[in-house]
Amino acid sequence: MTAISLKVNGHVHKVDVPPETPLLYVLSDDLQLRGPKFGCGLAQCGACTVIIQGKAVRSCVMPVSAVKNREVTTLEGIGTPERPHAIQQDFIDEGAAQCGFCLSGVILSAKALLDDNPKASDEQIQEALSNVLCRCFAHTRMMRAIKRYQARRA
Amino acid sequence: MKKELSRRDFLKASGILVVSFSASSVIEPLAAAQGPFDTHPSHVNPDKLDSWLAVASDGTVTAYTGKCDLGQGMYTVQTQLVAEELCVSIEKVKLIQCDTSVTPDQGTTSGSQSTPTNFNTRNLAQAAATAREALIGMAAQKLGVPGDQLTVADGAVSAAGGRRVSYSDLVGGKHFDLAVSATAKRRSPSEWKVLGTSVPSLDRVALMTGTFEFVHNVHVPGMVHGRVVRPPEIGATVEHVDEMSVQHIPGLIKVVVKNNFVGVVAEKQWQAAQAAKDLKVTWKPGAGLPAQKELYDYIRKQASRDVMVVNSKDVDDKLKSAAHVLKATYSYPYQAHGSMGSSCAVADVQADHATIWSPTQSVYPTQHGISMLTGLTAENVRVIFVRGSGCYGLNAADTVSYDAALLSQAVHKPVRVQLTRQDEFLSENYGSACVIEQQVGIDANGAIQAWDCDAWSISLGGRPGYGKPGNVITGMLAGFDPEMVTPRAAAEPTGELRNGSNAVPSYVAGCINGKCGGAGSIRSERVLMHSVPSPFFTGPLRSPLRLQNTFAHECFMDEVSTYAKADPVAFRLQHLSDARIIGVVKAAAQKANWVARPSPEHGNARGGKVTGRGIACVAYEGGNGYAALIAEVEVDQASGRVQPKRFIAALDCGPISNPDGLRNQIEGGVLQGTSRALSEEITWDERKVTSIDWRSYHTLPLGIQAPIFESVLVDQPAAKATGAGETAITLAAAAIGNAIFDATGARIRQVPFTAERVREALAARG
Numbered sequence: 001m002t003a004i005s006l007k008v009n010g011h012v013h014k015v016d017v018p019p020e021t022p023l024l025y026v027l028s029d030d031l032q033l034r035g036p037k038f039g040c041g042l043a044q045c046g047a048c049t050v051i052i053q054g055k056a057v058r059s060c061v062m063p064v065s066a067v068k069n070r071e072v073t074t075l076e077g078i079g080t081p082e083r084p085h086a087i088q089q090d091f092i093d094e095g096a097a098q099c100g101f102c103l104s105g106v107i108l109s110a111k112a113l114l115d116d117n118p119k120a121s122d123e124q125i126q127e128a129l130s131n132v133l134c135r136c137f138a139h140t141r142m143m144r145a146i147k148r149y150q151a152r153r154a
Numbered sequence: 155m156k157k158e159l160s161r162r163d164f165l166k167a168s169g170i171l172v173v174s175f176s177a178s179s180v181i182e183p184l185a186a187a188q189g190p191f192d193t194h195p196s197h198v199n200p201d202k203l204d205s206w207l208a209v210a211s212d213g214t215v216t217a218y219t220g221k222c223d224l225g226q227g228m229y230t231v232q233t234q235l236v237a238e239e240l241c242v243s244i245e246k247v248k249l250i251q252c253d254t255s256v257t258p259d260q261g262t263t264s265g266s267q268s269t270p271t272n273f274n275t276r277n278l279a280q281a282a283a284t285a286r287e288a289l290i291g292m293a294a295q296k297l298g299v300p301g302d303q304l305t306v307a308d309g310a311v312s313a314a315g316g317r318r319v320s321y322s323d324l325v326g327g328k329h330f331d332l333a334v335s336a337t338a339k340r341r342s343p344s345e346w347k348v349l350g351t352s353v354p355s356l357d358r359v360a361l362m363t364g365t366f367e368f369v370h371n372v373h374v375p376g377m378v379h380g381r382v383v384r385p386p387e388i389g390a391t392v393e394h395v396d397e398m399s400v401q402h403i404p405g406l407i408k409v410v411v412k413n414n415f416v417g418v419v420a421e422k423q424w425q426a427a428q429a430a431k432d433l434k435v436t437w438k439p440g441a442g443l444p445a446q447k448e449l450y451d452y453i454r455k456q457a458s459r460d461v462m463v464v465n466s467k468d469v470d471d472k473l474k475s476a477a478h479v480l481k482a483t484y485s486y487p488y489q490a491h492g493s494m495g496s497s498c499a500v501a502d503v504q505a506d507h508a509t510i511w512s513p514t515q516s517v518y519p520t521q522h523g524i525s526m527l528t529g530l531t532a533e534n535v536r537v538i539f540v541r542g543s544g545c546y547g548l549n550a551a552d553t554v555s556y557d558a559a560l561l562s563q564a565v566h567k568p569v570r571v572q573l574t575r576q577d578e579f580l581s582e583n584y585g586s587a588c589v590i591e592q593q594v595g596i597d598a599n600g601a602i603q604a605w606d607c608d609a610w611s612i613s614l615g616g617r618p619g620y621g622k623p624g625n626v627i628t629g630m631l632a633g634f635d636p637e638m639v640t641p642r643a644a645a646e647p648t649g650e651l652r653n654g655s656n657a658v659p660s661y662v663a664g665c666i667n668g669k670c671g672g673a674g675s676i677r678s679e680r681v682l683m684h685s686v687p688s689p690f691f692t693g694p695l696r697s698p699l700r701l702q703n704t705f706a707h708e709c710f711m712d713e714v715s716t717y718a719k720a721d722p723v724a725f726r727l728q729h730l731s732d733a734r735i736i737g738v739v740k741a742a743a744q745k746a747n748w749v750a751r752p753s754p755e756h757g758n759a760r761g762g763k764v765t766g767r768g769i770a771c772v773a774y775e776g777g778n779g780y781a782a783l784i785a786e787v788e789v790d791q792a793s794g795r796v797q798p799k800r801f802i803a804a805l806d807c808g809p810i811s812n813p814d815g816l817r818n819q820i821e822g823g824v825l826q827g828t829s830r831a832l833s834e835e836i837t838w839d840e841r842k843v844t845s846i847d848w849r850s851y852h853t854l855p856l857g858i859q860a861p862i863f864e865s866v867l868v869d870q871p872a873a874k875a876t877g878a879g880e881t882a883i884t885l886a887a888a889a890i891g892n893a894i895f896d897a898t899g900a901r902i903r904q905v906p907f908t909a910e911r912v913r914e915a916l917a918a919r920g
Contacts, residue, residue, distance in 0.1 A: 018404075021424040029379075029423050034371045035364025039495050039543075040575035044848035046856075047494060075364030088362040095354060095814055098822050099225025099544030100361030101368065101494040106856060122859075130857035133848065135494040136225055136544045137825035138818065139860045 004064055008033070009077030019065035024048045026064045027074060035075030035104050039133070046105020046132035050074050056105075056112040056128075075104045078111070087111050087149040094145040098136035105132040110146045118153035125150075196259040196518060197533070203288070203330045205258050206281035207236070211326035213309050215240060215247045219278055220260025221268035222252040223357070224515065225544040226879045227815040228268050230355045234811060235273060238349040239282030239341055240289075241306040242321070244356075252517045252539035262516040262617060264547065264694060266778055266877020273811065273875040275340060283338035285330060292324040343809045343871035352814035369513045369540035370498045374568040377500065378407060379423040380561035381430035382571065383416040384580045384627070387841040388689055389440020392416060399434035409433065410564040415631040417557060419565045423572065430574075443689050443838050450485045450589045453610045456686035460644035463657050463681040464664055464672070472604035472678040476595025480714055483591045484706035484903045486887075488584040488612075488836035490851055491695055495543030496578040497550035501558035502568035507534040512555040513542025516617065520552055523623040524559045527632055546826070548617055548626070548693030550581040556628035579846040581627050583693025584836055586611040590706035595678075600718030602661065602729055604678035609657045609706070611699055613639050614688040627691055639687045653776030656700040656884070657683050659707035660773055661729040673732035673773040690836070690843070696826070697880040700775065701887065705831075705905065708770035708888030712753060713901060721750035722769055722892065734780045734806050734870070735773045741804035741866045742769065742782035753892070754899040760919075763790050765799065768892025770885040774877065780806040780868075781881040783824065785889035789897045794912035796894060798828055798861040803885075806868035807878040813867055820865045820882040827886025828861075829854040833906050 006013050008031060015030045022041075027033045027050070036059050039047030043058040050059045051073040059072075079085030084092060087107055097103060106129070113120055113128040120128070125146060134142065198205045198218070208216045217236040223229035229249055237244040250256055252263070260271060272278040286306060293311035294301040296319050304311050312318040320326075343350060360366035385391070395416060397409045405421035406429050418429040444452040473479055500511040501524075508530055514520040517537040525532040537555070545551055554573055562569040573581060588611045595604040615625035615636035623629030624636040651664040651671030658664055662679035664672020672679075697704075715725035723743045730736050742748075746767070758764040766789070771782040786800040803820050810816055833852040837845045845851035887905050895901045900915035 017422065018424065021422075025423045028371070032371070032373055033364070034367060037368065037370055037495055037543075038498070038572055040848060041496070042575055042847055044575075045494065075362075077364075079363055081359045081363050081365055084359065084363055091362045092354070092358050095358060095818060097225075097355075097358070097361050098227075098818060099494070099541070100357065100366060101225075101543035102856075103361055104364065107362070126857040126859065128857070130855050132856040133494060133853060134856050135492055135546075135826070135853065137822045137829065137854075139825055139856055139858065140821050140863055141818065142856065143860050 006064065006067060007071040009073055015064070017064060020063045023050070023059040023062045023064045023067060023072070027059060027072070033074050033076060035077070037101055037104060039101070044131065046109060047102055049105045049108045051108050051112055054112060054116060056109045075107060086152055090145040090148040094141045094148065096138055096141035096145040098138050102132070102134040106134060106142050110149065114150050114153055118150065120150070196254065198256065198258045200258040200277065201333055203281050203284050203332045203334050206278055206334070207285050209321050209325045211322055213246060213320055213322035213326060215242055216250060217247060217278065217282070218250050218257040219272065220252055220258050221263045221272055222515070222539045223541060224263060225541070226819060227355055227812065228263070229357060230353055231811040231815060232272060232278060233356060234348045234353050235279055236282050238346055239279060240286050242309040244348055244353060246309060254517050254521045254537045259518040262519065264515050266774065266880045269807070269811070269875045269877050270778060279340060280336065280338060281334045283340050284332065284335040287335065287338045288330055288332055289321055289324055293319050296324065349811050350809070352812055355815065367540065368495070369500070369511055369542045370495060370572070372500045372511045372540055372570070374500055374502055377568040377570050378419055378421055378565065379426040380417055380419045380558065380569040380571040381426040382557050382573065382577055383418070383430050383433055383435055384577055385414065385437055387437065387440050388443055388843065390437040392435060393438045394436040396434040400429040400432050403429045403432065408565050410561055412560060413631060413633040415560060415628060417561050419561050419569055439841065442840055446838055449587060453587065453589050453612050453686055457641035458610065458684035458686045459639050459642045461683045462644035462647050463653065463683060464647055464651060464662065464666060465680045466665065466678050468678050469604045469606050469680040473593065473595040473606065476603050477598045478596045478717070479593060480596065480717055481593045482710050482713055482903060483589065484709060486588040486702040486705060486905045488587045488690060489695060489830055489834045490579060490584055490836055490845070491546045491549035491582050492834070492851060492853060493543040493545055493549045493578065496573040496575050497542060497554040497581070498570065498572045499555040499558040500568060500570045501555070501562040503528055503559055503563040504566070506530070508536070508559060510535065510537045510555055510559060511540045512537050513540060513545065513551040514555055515545065515551065519618055519620050520555055522620040523552070523556060523618045523629065526623050526634065527556055527629065528559055528563050546696040547585070547698065548583040548695070550578050552618055553581050553626040553628040556623060556626065560628070560632060576846045579851065580843060583615055583626060583691040585695030585698060586613055586688070586692045586702070588699065588702040590703060592706060592710040594714055596714065596718065600720060602676050602714060605659060605662050605676050607657065607659065607681045608684065609681070609703055610684040610686060611702070612688040613685050613692050615691040616693045636691070639685050644682060651776065655683065656703045656772060656775065657681050658776070659711070660735055660771060661711065663731070671776065673735045674729050675731045676729060697884045700880070701827070701884045704770065704772050704884045705887040705891065708885065709891045709903065712768065712892045712895065716753050719752045722753055723748055724750055726769070726771060732773060735771055737868055738780045738782040738804040738806050739769070739771050741868055742784050742802050745804065745864055745866050746784045746802040748784065753896040755896050758897060761791050763788055764897045766893045766895070766897025768889045768896055770888035770892060772881065772884050774881040774884060779876040779878055779881040781885060783882060783885035783889045785886070785893040787890060787893040787897060789894055789912065791898060791916055794909035794916065796832055796890065796907055796912060797859065798890060800862040800864070802864045803882050804866040804868055805878065805881055806870055807881070808873040808875040809871045810867055810869050811875070816867060816878055817865050819879050821863050823879065823883035824863070824886050825854070827883035828890065831887035831890050831905055831907055833908065835906050
């Protein structure tokens, strides 16, 4: 094992894990964060999504050693229950979930896209979510929430 | 350590109720607590008010329910129910869900039964109404004012002139010591202040901000990590496990083998994952699998266990004398629950007791299953529901709970088991494949005279219940037998019509010995269900069999209406008799501005993109909710791609507890049904299942062009509350299939309607 230093949601953590350990396991087991979740372990569903340098990244296939000095932001890192981030508030207002297991993938993928490209077309939004799953199929509400967030950014 | 956290300890520990629970008054002798839920007796007696509700000294209310929130919103609506009946604000109510130490045994949270179970005149609703009346009675004594001159609001009882007494002053921290009263009066929907309103789901903020605790987030001190090694082929058995093959993995605690159950435990999750991957297991091959392309013939050739659901005994004669007979056969594949999160559970099995944190829909049955697997007595096994990923039925939630229990028992430590995606696809009980043969006789005017249906489904295992842990894969691997289908001829139906599988189409009268329970008017009727053995485990998947049967009935009804050159809505109404299903069909048609004409749309070209519309309707489980769905789709005739553009749903579930929650269920259900209709299918080769991830099992991603939804909520305040989570999904495949036909004139009788299958059907039009 190697001590690895990791900045997550503004805090620096030192974890003693093999460098090839997927980032997701460090976040959920060692740091006990609840946002990123194990959906497939294959980068096929989005449940483990985190943001690194403005990009939505699948933490289930990224070795923790590959994070290097970049800060990791999880779903609980962009806002709090008391002060949700704007996109979280939009999802709250639209009731855009059922079981909610998928939300890291949905919210953070949309946030990364629209923060980078606030004028993204519907096709570009669909493209950004083409590898994101919600098996409760709360799609229509989620798209409404995403469009709300986009309207705020415009 | 003592054997089990008692309900009293639990209440103390959770700070909810501080005094007066004595173990003797709560923990009943087993036989005394036989509940009304087709369940085993538990120590929480459902006849006692204190089993359902407690008022703390600070006026907060703790309610206990055996129906849990799986993402369908039951936490919120049950909280609304208690707040409504007790006349307290919703913030004052804390709901405890599904924990064998403290909640009544209400069996399984499934089958759209939570609302009918807890929202009518029994159980949680009746307990809350009993409590309100009891509090009024206590206040009457205290204030010296007759009860009928008192009003209740906001957790207090008031008399004229401003005298009031709070619930906490009346009973705070004390037992009610009352039986649940069957005659306590429910508040009527016209009085509702909390129920009937779109209270935002109470988990919403935690979910959106990543702070909600799923079972995947449970951490227990000293917890280590387990993984399982499933047989790669169906029916494979363990020949040899080479433990040395993983000795190099740091942190490895143990390789666990119990019959054909194989798992590993390590300090860290990544180590367990590596050990499961590297462990060399020699498997003795299974017997092989029937060819997938011949599945539907295979199903019909098996010796079957038959149930005659309805039989007027004149069907053959009526078919012979009919002006015309129409026949069609529909088939439906095995499908996966495909939960978003691969299943996870945490178990702490000690020498004399165990605690399991489980996403199961069935805490008490799981308690019994784990008792059988571990040898502990059931009362020493505590199963605590913690929400997992949406399950939609019997996903791997139960089996992973067994996995965790077996691994924890082997290492004497708390073990968290996370299934991989492949494990999940190999561990769940698939929705059954079906073949449904339909036949009707039509008179010279095009009216249906007789309806004959043979419905085959394929089955192995199922819910483990209280005594069949072998019904899911872990129990079977550990040495318990699954429930097998044993062939048996059908007896003639007796008693009342039982249409829980919707094998009986809505258009027949459903008469048994003169008593008619169907939703339609066709008197000559025969429905025979056949169950045959499956090579794969099967179990309930959202709207089990009801969806498959309804797909066949509602597509066939369209075929008949086309033959009769009738409008599909008018033709349905002509053969329906039940006012509530008629009501939803009319409501949907009106909302959609449905123009009466026969299907298909004659103006459509035979190439390029065309649009069409289709309708389907159902009396869910015969009467547990009513829905109609109109689908408008675009079909690209070059690619075969089907794009739903708009859905119009009308739904009647009795009094509506939470309109927005209901809309959420309708929208999600219809889209999930769309994914199942267009793309989902379990696949296999000669020996093994090959759909084991999201590249090989196809689901609609979030990035689809989402259709427009319009929902009509048909409120029936005077009716009983019914389920609502499975009605809309039941109709998606049929409505879409009918819309494809309307657009193109091509009838597709096999789900999923993949682009390839649509192209084949288009080519076959000639």
